[in-house]
Amino acid sequence: MIDFACKKFDLDEVVKCILMLSKSEFRILKFLAEHDGKFTTENLSKKLNLDKSSVQRSIKKLYEKNLVVRSQVNQSVGGYLFLYGIKDKTLIKKVVADILDSWVEIFKKKLSGW
Amino acid sequence: MIDFACKKFDLDEVVKCILMLSKSEFRILKFLAEHDGKFTTENLSKKLNLDKSSVQRSIKKLYEKNLVVRSQVNQSVGGYLFLYGIKDKTLIKKVVADILDSWVEIFKKKLSGW
Numbered sequence: 001m002i003d004f005a006c007k008k009f010d011l012d013e014v015v016k017c018i019l020m021l022s023k024s025e026f027r028i029l030k031f032l033a034e035h036d037g038k039f040t041t042e043n044l045s046k047k048l049n050l051d052k053s054s055v056q057r058s059i060k061k062l063y064e065k066n067l068v069v070r071s072q073v074n075q076s077v078g079g080y081l082f083l084y085g086i087k088d089k090t091l092i093k094k095v096v097a098d099i100l101d102s103w104v105e106i107f108k109k110k111l112s113g114w
Numbered sequence: 115m116i117d118f119a120c121k122k123f124d125l126d127e128v129v130k131c132i133l134m135l136s137k138s139e140f141r142i143l144k145f146l147a148e149h150d151g152k153f154t155t156e157n158l159s160k161k162l163n164l165d166k167s168s169v170q171r172s173i174k175k176l177y178e179k180n181l182v183v184r185s186q187v188n189q190s191v192g193g194y195l196f197l198y199g200i201k202d203k204t205l206i207k208k209v210v211a212d213i214l215d216s217w218v219e220i221f222k223k224k225l226s227g228w
Binding site for chain 2: 002003004005006007009011013014015017018033089093096097100101103104106107108110111112114
């Protein structure tokens with residue numbers, strides 16, 4: 001928890017808010033951020049105890065938001081699987097930090113007219 | 115109201131929090147910030163509809179915190195009055211802005227370990 005202007009903030013909540021993620025989107029992103037490697041939606045569904053359709057919806061959003069990468073793996077039995085991993089943690093953190101800065105700039109602008 | 119991490123903030127509340135002021139201390143400071151000139155505690159009590167002892171307590175705190183200046187005026191009938199005014203609005207705003215920055219630095223430090 002972090003104090004900010006006499007309110008308590010959880011860092012995860014701030015990141016989730018800045019990236020405009022739903023609860024499951026954030027849970028998946030956090031899991032991918034904490035685990036190296038790539039996962040299928042089925043893996044994620046089991047590991048996070050989320051239903052498969054919710055994982056599929058969430059991973060689609062994360063992919064569209066450019067937060068995860070996808071790679072296609074062809075299977076010997078035919079067909080293929082998609083594997084997902086975090087895109088670029090450093091870049092994601094930079095985006096979050098930049099938005100934090102822009103919020104403070106808005107505060108300061110208002111403050112200058114105080 | 116300013117949005118910060120999906121919570122709403124009132125600028126006044128942020129300033130009050132940063133300067134660690136009570137409600138009456140903040141009301142007096144804001145009044146002095148908005149009105150040029152100097153006021154006795156009696157003036158302030160009337161203008162802000164606060165009881166005199168509360169104004170005296172609050173102005174003492176504001177003076178100790180270096181947020182207001184005090185000048186002594188001798189009266190022709192003997193005795194003297196204290197007049198109070200805002201100290202240095204620009205400096206106060208700088209202090210507030212610096213604390214905002216330090217909060218964001220704490221956020222970013224936590225974020226770097228995310």
